[in-house]
């Protein structure tokens with residue numbers, strides 16, 4: 001299998017007025033093409049920092065990162081711009097990268113049609129439901145044609161039921177578009193339901209505690225149906241214990 | 248909104264809202280009318296001194312003779328001065344706010360100066376401004392500018408700095424440049440801040456201009472004193488030196 005993302009001994013220290021904050025220590029892992037990998041860990045351990053470093057928004061202190069193919073990045077909030085129509089919102093990334101061409105516009109229209117947003121293209125974000133907004137945000141990212149998608153708690157702003165449906169929805173879209181995903185979450189079930197592998201991080205400074213391979217031996221596995229498998233709760237228990245959460 | 252057969256309850260509700268709206272407007276109008284009529288009566292009966300308070304009928308008269316007493320011209324002068332002060336205040340204010348948003352260093356450096364300038368009573372600057380710019384329209388416009396500029400800068404900069412960080416981060420995930428973040432996120436996100444500051448500013452510019460006129464003017468609404476005080480035609484105000492004697496006595 002082809003590696004599309006490779007991290008070797010990545011470390012990060014933030015410099016702040018009141019001292020150094022060590023956020024990541026010696027993080028190494030690979031992600032293969034088409035794979036869904038989740039990163040899970042206690043809040044404040046450095047998960048967002050890790051994604052920001054991979055995306056190049058934040059400099060790393062040590063280590064090496066190799067990326068093959070374009071990156072897309074999805075944040076917790078959909079961050080749709082309320083003063084733009086849905087169409088102008090999904091074109092935003094292309095506009096920023098100055099890649100607004102006839103072909104790219106056609107591709108966006110195709111995505112809008114495929115994922116049921118075409119008839120909403122002239123509406124404004126506040127006229128859409130939470131799930132629809134998240135889809136629009138996803139299309140905005142897909143428009144720049146990424147090979148690898150980084151998702152930082154991308155669903156945690158949604159209420160529980162919507163979240164399960166949106167997770168399922170986006171899972172299918174990403175599989176359909178052949179995208180590799182690196183998903184940050186603090187929700188164990190979400191991680192199990194979506195991923196091929198789960199990387200468990202320790203408290204800050206984050207190191208890798210364990211990497212779990214998730215397999216369900218079922219056809220057409222998706223985030224909804226795998227929740228019914230007896231293996232699901234086994235994975236849940238194992239990871240729960242590893243996260244070692246105290247109140 | 249578009250339903251044709253609305254329920255009786257809904258009709259009642261809508262009627263109530265309309266009635267309430269009309270009542271508010273009527274009450275406002277009556278207060279105004281009672282005030283004006285009361286003023287006129289009290290002045291006519293000599294209960295209040297109409298040399299100090301003037302009276303509605305006299306003010307109305309002056310307005311009716313607009314062309315002969317040149318009020319229109321004075322109104323025009325004040326309006327022009329205000330507009331020039333206002334527009335230059337807004338343009339300059341927005342420009343400086345953008346500069347300060349762009350450079351955190353500049354913002355930090357200028358912070359104490361802005362605070363001091365903002366709390367300074369600008370009207371007190373009047374005489375100094377006259378010395379710098381000369382006693383003329385320039386001084387009046389500068390006065391209007393001085394009053395509105397700092398407030399504009401502070402208000403717009405505050406809006407800029409409070410732009411939703413998530414939106415900026417989203418733009419950064421597409422590797423947006425600082426200029427793109429400014430033009431595509433920060434400015435459009437602050438359109439309402441901008442209009443709010445326009446509203447406040449037009450008032451402030453007017454205050455500045457009228458203050459300026461008190462100090463230096465040969466034309467403009469400062470003349471409203473004449474209408475107010477005695478209804479003496481404005482030209483004769485000048486002729487009799489009434490104008491200047493009042494100017495020195497009013498001491499603003």
Ligand SMILES: Nc1ncnc2c1ncn2[C@@H]1O[C@H](COP(=O)(O)OP(=O)(O)O)[C@@H](O)[C@H]1O
Nearest residue numbers: 014016021023042043044045046047048049050
């Ligand atoms: N820009 C920054 N400067 C200093 N410290 C930071 C910065 N960003 C994050 N941190 C610190 O790094 C740690 C990890 O943060 P983050 O990656 O956001 O955690 P997570 O996403 O896992 O909740 C936290 O303790 C946070 O306070």
Ligand SMILES: [Mg+2]
Nearest residue numbers: 047048049153
């Ligand atoms: Mg985070």
